[in-house]
Amino acid sequence: MPSNARDVDQRDPRVIRTHNDVAAAAVRILINEGWDAVTPARVAADAGYSRATIYARWPNRTDLIRDAFARYGDMLHHDASGEIAHDLRGELASFCRAMVDQRLDRALAILAERSQTTPEIAPVRDAFVAEGERPMRLTLEVVADPHAREAAVLMLCGIVTHSMLMHGTAPSDEVLDAGVAIVIRGLAQHD
Amino acid sequence: MPSNARDVDQRDPRVIRTHNDVAAAAVRILINEGWDAVTPARVAADAGYSRATIYARWPNRTDLIRDAFARYGDMLHHDASGEIAHDLRGELASFCRAMVDQRLDRALAILAERSQTTPEIAPVRDAFVAEGERPMRLTLEVVADPHAREAAVLMLCGIVTHSMLMHGTAPSDEVLDAGVAIVIRGLAQHD
Numbered sequence: 311m312p313s314n315a316r317d318v319d320q321r322d323p324r325v326i327r328t329h330n331d332v333a334a335a336a337v338r339i340l341i342n343e344g345w346d347a348v349t350p351a352r353v354a355a356d357a358g359y360s361r362a363t364i365y366a367r368w369p370n371r372t373d374l375i376r377d378a379f380a381r382y383g384d385m386l387h388h389d390a391s392g393e394i395a396h397d398l399r400g401e402l403a404s405f406c407r408a409m410v411d412q413r414l415d416r417a418l419a420i421l422a423e424r425s426q427t428t429p430e431i432a433p434v435r436d437a438f439v440a441e442g443e444r445p446m447r448l449t450l451e452v453v454a455d456p457h458a459r460e461a462a463v464l465m466l467c468g469i470v471t472h473s474m475l476m477h478g479t480a481p482s483d484e485v486l487d488a489g490v491a492i493v494i495r496g497l498a499q500h501d
Numbered sequence: 502m503p504s505n506a507r508d509v510d511q512r513d514p515r516v517i518r519t520h521n522d523v524a525a526a527a528v529r530i531l532i533n534e535g536w537d538a539v540t541p542a543r544v545a546a547d548a549g550y551s552r553a554t555i556y557a558r559w560p561n562r563t564d565l566i567r568d569a570f571a572r573y574g575d576m577l578h579h580d581a582s583g584e585i586a587h588d589l590r591g592e593l594a595s596f597c598r599a600m601v602d603q604r605l606d607r608a609l610a611i612l613a614e615r616s617q618t619t620p621e622i623a624p625v626r627d628a629f630v631a632e633g634e635r636p637m638r639l640t641l642e643v644v645a646d647p648h649a650r651e652a653a654v655l656m657l658c659g660i661v662t663h664s665m666l667m668h669g670t671a672p673s674d675e676v677l678d679a680g681v682a683i684v685i686r687g688l689a690q691h692d
Contacts, residue, residue, distance in 0.1 A: 468659020
């Protein structure tokens with residue numbers, strides 16, 4: 311491991327490994343122990359690097375949080391078939407699985423809360439949410455009316471975020487099925 | 502003001518006034534300064550009562566938070582006409598206004614985040630959210646299929662919560678119009 315990674319080629323495999331280790335440690339600490347626990351010292355200890363390495367590459371905490379969420383985003387997967395109802399339902403299923411299995415609910419609640427009081431976190435939230443919504447927005451690109459398209463994205467994402475963050479539980483499969491069916495029928499009549 | 506309100510009749514107007522003053526102060530502090538600022542000492546100072554009064558009636562912080570949210574819920578208003586599309590749209594407008602004018606976005610983000618780590622807060626969140634969703638659930642009682650009904654509630658509330666908490670902004674009027682139209686058409690075909 312390089313003692314100071316500042317000037318090292320970003321394609322250097324050691325640099326990439328350090329980056330991934332540190333980002334993964336920051337995600338773990340954030341999800342399990344909360345915002346205040348994500349300090350350079352704690353991340354250094356958890357990832358097995360020196361504090362000097364952490365401070366050199368992530369001079370402030372927002373840098374660490376930003377890379378944690380970029381890494382977290384990479385862990386979340388979606389697939390697409392080209393059939394709209396099937397793809398929307400699959401994306402909602404992935405979204406719910408990530409909420410439960412990867413504690414995405416925790417990450418989103420922390421981002422929502424912190425973005426309101428810490429302005430430099432809002433762009434981290436925006437990038438993370440944009441990446442998360444991307445497959446659903448691609449699937450819904452066929453909807454001609456931009457307001458109907460935006461409403462469909464917000465409602466389908468919202469069925470999961472509202473349920474997880476406001477009720478503390480994932481919507482049932484039957485409710486997700488019904489939500490997709492309502493949106494597909496409502497959009498079909500619209501266009 | 503009673504020096505110790507523990508044994509005072511709950512219908513005593515002085516008791517009610519103390520209760521309202523303290524709950525309103527707790528709301529203000531929560532919204533403006535965050536969770537950690539809501540301490541009995543800080544609430545006492547802000548509401549203009551002795552710490553003894555606060556400790557006597559709100560022996561722990563969860564009591565203070567619970568009454569703050571009950572008071573907050575009373576501040577949020579809805580109206581109903583009996584015409585479903587109109588009522589749903591009106592409830593979404595009220596929801597958005599409360600998010601912006603009364604910082605409901607801040608209250609919901611704090612409740613979502615804290616409920617995940619502080620188990621005694623989950624019932625406070627559940628009661629507050631149930632009260633907030635009540636008018637929309639009443640309006641949608643006409644939907645026969647329980648899964649479609651639940652999906653419609655989650656999607657319509659979610660269009661606002663997802664937009665406010667994940668994008669940091671309220672949905673536009675045009676997007677809210679489109680959302681209600683999609684749900685109404687989707688439900689009509691369903692039944």
